[in-house]
Amino acid sequence: MNIAKVIVDVPSSAINQTFDYSIPKRFQEVIKPGMRVIVPFGPRKIMGFVVERVSESSFDKLKDIVDVLDITPVLTKELLDLGKWVANNTLSLSITALQAMLPQVLKSKYRKQLIRETDEVLTPELEHLFAGRGFIDYEEFEHANISYYQLQKAIQEGDISIEYLVESKITKKQIVMVKPSKEPYLLEEAIMDIPKNANKQKQVISYFLEYPKAVSQKELINKVKTTSSTIKNLVDKGILETYKQEIFRNPYNDDAIKRTTPLPLTEEQQNAIEPIQASINEHQHEVFLLHGVTGSGKTEVYLQAIQNVISKGKEAIVLVPEISLTPQMVERFKGRFGKNVAVMHSALSAGEKYDEWRRIHRKEVQVVVGARSAIFAPFENLGIIIIDEEHETTYKQEDQPRYHARDVAIERGKYHQCPVVLGSATPTLESYARASKGVYQLATLSKRTNDQPMPRVDIIDMRKELHAGNRTMFSRKLMQKMEQCIQKGEQVVLLLNRRGYSTFVMCRDCGHVMECPHCDIALTYHKNSNRLKCHYCSYETNLPASCPECTSDSIRYFGTGTQRVEEALGKLLPEARILRMDVDTTRRKGSHEKLLKQFGDRKADILLGTQMIAKGLDFENVTLVGVLTADSMLHLPDFRSSERTFQLLTQVSGRAGRHELTGEVLVQTYTPDHYSIELASVYNFHDFYKKEMSMRRKFKYPPYFYLVLITVSHENNVLAVQRTQTIVQMLMKSVKRNTVVLGPTPSPIPRIKDRYRYQCMIKYKNEPNLRPLLNKIMEYFSDDVRKNNLLITVDLEPYHFM
Ligand SMILES: Nc1ncnc2c1ncn2[C@@H]1O[C@H](COP(=O)(O)OP(=O)(O)OP(=O)(O)O)[C@@H](O)[C@H]1O
Ligand SMILES: [Zn+2]
Numbered sequence: 001m002n003i004a005k006v007i008v009d010v011p012s013s014a015i016n017q018t019f020d021y022s023i024p025k026r027f028q029e030v031i032k033p034g035m036r037v038i039v040p041f042g043p044r045k046i047m048g049f050v051v052e053r054v055s056e057s058s059f060d061k062l063k064d065i066v067d068v069l070d071i072t073p074v075l076t077k078e079l080l081d082l083g084k085w086v087a088n089n090t091l092s093l094s095i096t097a098l099q100a101m102l103p104q105v106l107k108s109k110y111r112k113q114l115i116r117e118t119d120e121v122l123t124p125e126l127e128h129l130f131a132g133r134g135f136i137d138y139e140e141f142e143h144a145n146i147s148y149y150q151l152q153k154a155i156q157e158g159d160i161s162i163e164y165l166v167e168s169k170i171t172k173k174q175i176v177m178v179k180p181s182k183e184p185y186l187l188e189e190a191i192m193d194i195p196k197n198a199n200k201q202k203q204v205i206s207y208f209l210e211y212p213k214a215v216s217q218k219e220l221i222n223k224v225k226t227t228s229s230t231i232k233n234l235v236d237k238g239i240l241e242t243y244k245q246e247i248f249r250n251p252y253n254d255d256a257i258k259r260t261t262p263l264p265l266t267e268e269q270q271n272a273i274e275p276i277q278a279s280i281n282e283h284q285h286e287v288f289l290l291h292g293v294t295g296s297g298k299t300e301v302y303l304q305a306i307q308n309v310i311s312k313g314k315e316a317i318v319l320v321p322e323i324s325l326t327p328q329m330v331e332r333f334k335g336r337f338g339k340n341v342a343v344m345h346s347a348l349s350a351g352e353k354y355d356e357w358r359r360i361h362r363k364e365v366q367v368v369v370g371a372r373s374a375i376f377a378p379f380e381n382l383g384i385i386i387i388d389e390e391h392e393t394t395y396k397q398e399d400q401p402r403y404h405a406r407d408v409a410i411e412r413g414k415y416h417q418c419p420v421v422l423g424s425a426t427p428t429l430e431s432y433a434r435a436s437k438g439v440y441q442l443a444t445l446s447k448r449t450n451d452q453p454m455p456r457v458d459i460i461d462m463r464k465e466l467h468a469g470n471r472t473m474f475s476r477k478l479m480q481k482m483e484q485c486i487q488k489g490e491q492v493v494l495l496l497n498r499r500g501y502s503t504f505v506m507c508r509d510c511g512h513v514m515e516c517p518h519c520d521i522a523l524t525y526h527k528n529s530n531r532l533k534c535h536y537c538s539y540e541t542n543l544p545a546s547c548p549e550c551t552s553d554s555i556r557y558f559g560t561g562t563q564r565v566e567e568a569l570g571k572l573l574p575e576a577r578i579l580r581m582d583v584d585t586t587r588r589k590g591s592h593e594k595l596l597k598q599f600g601d602r603k604a605d606i607l608l609g610t611q612m613i614a615k616g617l618d619f620e621n622v623t624l625v626g627v628l629t630a631d632s633m634l635h636l637p638d639f640r641s642s643e644r645t646f647q648l649l650t651q652v653s654g655r656a657g658r659h660e661l662t663g664e665v666l667v668q669t670y671t672p673d674h675y676s677i678e679l680a681s682v683y684n685f686h687d688f689y690k691k692e693m694s695m696r697r698k699f700k701y702p703p704y705f706y707l708v709l710i711t712v713s714h715e716n717n718v719l720a721v722q723r724t725q726t727i728v729q730m731l732m733k734s735v736k737r738n739t740v741v742l743g744p745t746p747s748p749i750p751r752i753k754d755r756y757r758y759q760c761m762i763k764y765k766n767e768p769n770l771r772p773l774l775n776k777i778m779e780y781f782s783d784d785v786r787k788n789n790l791l792i793t794v795d796l797e798p799y800h801f802m
């Protein structure tokens with residue numbers, strides 16, 4: 001078994017296979033599948049993953065593995081197989097799929113350190129290597145002629161750990177520890193030798209006589225009310241010694257979180273959880289769709305199912321959409337399971353993410369709560385996977401590998417024979433259709449736990465407002481209700497449905513719109529900097545004083561950005577305190593949380609924001625929710641736009657009246673008769689489902705048909721169309737009769753960064769050979785891609801159509 005099959009880090013489709021390398025003697029006892037190694041590849045040395053050890057190769061003259069990067073595998077056997085599955089399913093490279101499973105820190109350049117974790121005596125070689133130090137550079141080990149096997153054993157026994165230091169800003173957080181360097185009786189002697197007036201020094205030594213253990217310098221200074229110079233003095237005298245110790249960055253203050261206990265379940269919750277518990281107990285894979293209205297207690301169901309999993313010694317993954325991963329959300333899990341929870345959130349620094357990943361990798365926690373990529377958490381004994389808000393499109397990754405976390409969850413659920421629970425107040429049509437057919441098990445929570453009715457929703461026809469002479473973006477009714485609400489000391493949430501919306505600049509005389517010179521899209525006006533920016537290529541320019549087309553100076557900005565709404569609101573309700581939450585005010589780390597906390601502490605009357613406020617907020621004092629432009633999404637070139645509108649309106653309505661106070665929702669729209677707006681206003685998911693399904697069937701969209709979106713782009717317009725045309729022809733020749741191939745059509749944004757973009761859409765019911773066919777097509781154009789800068793992306797089950 002001295003040959004390793006390695007997937008190498010070469011980003012080319014021709015190389016989507018393993019290569020054989022021989023394992024030199026010094027690594028023979030060390031190398032295991034799931035470790036990263038350095039191998040020679042052509043003239044270079046590159047990284048690769050060992051996927052298997054074998055004893056024979058069909059090649060002779062194998063090259064040697066040069067180095068090992070991991071002393072313990074970073075990927076389990078299951079994850080290695082899963083990587084292959086992901087690569088196949090998303091038509092991406094195996095190496096890309098494997099790397100997607102690891103935290104960023106393990107992908108970039110790093111230095112390694114060996115950390116001594118024990119005071120017990122190590123082997124003589126290792127003692128010699130550490131020479132009394134708490135940690136050493138890995139390089140020292142490499143030069144020291146000690147066997148890898150010896151080190152690996154010490155690591156397995158927990159005596160030594162290995163850490164990656166990233167050469168960029170990410171470093172481990174270390175604190176200075178202080179401990180006595182003499183036996184207690186020598187300390188007593190030392191006290192005698194201290195000069196009389198050096199009282200502080202004496203107190204420090206007495207402290208160690210009482211508590212002879214190492215303590216952080218900070219704590220010591222606090223406890224003894226001393227200074228670092230006193231400590232330094234004692235160190236210089238050889239009485240104390242200091243060393244650095246890594247601490248895990250835990251961004252959440254676990255101890256401050258109030259512990260909670262399981263609530264007695266309502267009858268509906270009880271009925272929902274029973275089959276899930278049975279699936280856990282019987283070790284049977286099953287997919288559950290938990291359809292529960294907002295505030296119906298889905299989270300309590302998750303918590304109690306996880307409790308069961310933990311008590312069986314198994315592990316749980318909970319996926320939550322990025323923007324719902326608020327401190328409130330985290331607290332609910334930490335409140336129940338304390339330190340047993342790791343959190344994987346993109347707002348954490350790379351170092352923090354890595355720490356959390358390691359806590360999972362070392363089996364220090366049994367629960368992970370995280371955004372999409374947490375689905376790859378390296379647990380080996382999964383008992384449940386939960387996907388909250390399963391309808392969220394962020395579960396689909398938008399670049400390679402273009403996986404959907406739901407599919408990965410089900411694949412892992414099959415492997416571990418454990419349940420997968422998909423929860424939502426507004427399930428996707430795909431999931432609901434599967435539940436209707438019995439592929440998934442449906443559980444329904446139809447009532448809020450507090451038996452409060454869902455807040456009443458009023459639709460306001462904005463066309464009538466205009467006719468009545470109201471030119472503001474706030475209807476008369478909304479104004480009146482906001483005033484009343486604020487007078488009563490209650491709070492308002494205002495949603496500006498901004499997707500597909502922007503503040504563009506137009507000349508009022510000739511109608512010229514300022515566009516990006518590289519992308520066919522209007523530039524967005526940023527008030528703070530008074531500049532125009534392209535959101536696709538980051539092109540920036542100053543706001544012109546006059547129209548570049550007709551030189552008129554009545555050039556102004558249109559659209560309703562949150563800033564403009566805030567301004568207008570400030571004029572109409574000067575006494576109201578407004579908090580704005582959008583990409584601009586939440587860019588900085590932690591600002592999202594800070595704004596929410598301010599609102600929770602009632603430091604503002606109105607929370608104004610984009611989509612990001614629709615999720616998971618739970619404030620007892622919110623009694624009015626206003627939606628400014630309910631229909632702005634409806635006209636996007638996306639077959640899911642009605643579904644998204646329905647989901648958003650339902651979610652945002654769910655923010656009102658969740659507690660004692662009753663809530664009310666006002667929805668402003670120019671299309672009050674649209675079924676997604678009408679049905680959302682009466683919380684009628686079922687009729688919406690039926691109506692939308694009939695549309696999908698008629699237009700041949702999911703869940704009736706599967707979709708593939710192929711986007712081709714090139715600097716040369718003609719070449720881009722021609723290549724797309726060829727793809728369409730190649731497809732037409734091979735697909736079944738009931739499969740639809742559309743294109744070439746210009747993409748909704750026909751040019752980005754000076755590249756012309758065309759697309760081809762495939763709608764199919766059953767094409768078992770489609771993946772190989774698509775691979776063949778990619779292969780066919782590989783020369784064009786490599787030499788001619790052609791770009792082809794294939795998105796299976798796409799969620800974005802721009
Ligand atoms: N069995 C129960 N008895 C009493 N209160 C409960 C029970 N289950 C949940 N709750 C409470 O009901 C409220 C709503 O529950 P939760 O937030 O879990 O609902 P949800 O379905 O997840 O809502 P959303 O979809 O809006 O996030 C919470 O305050 C929760 O503590
Ligand atoms: Zn003009």
Ligand SMILES: [Zn+2]
Pocket residue numbers: 516517518519534535536537538539753
């Ligand atoms: Zn641009």
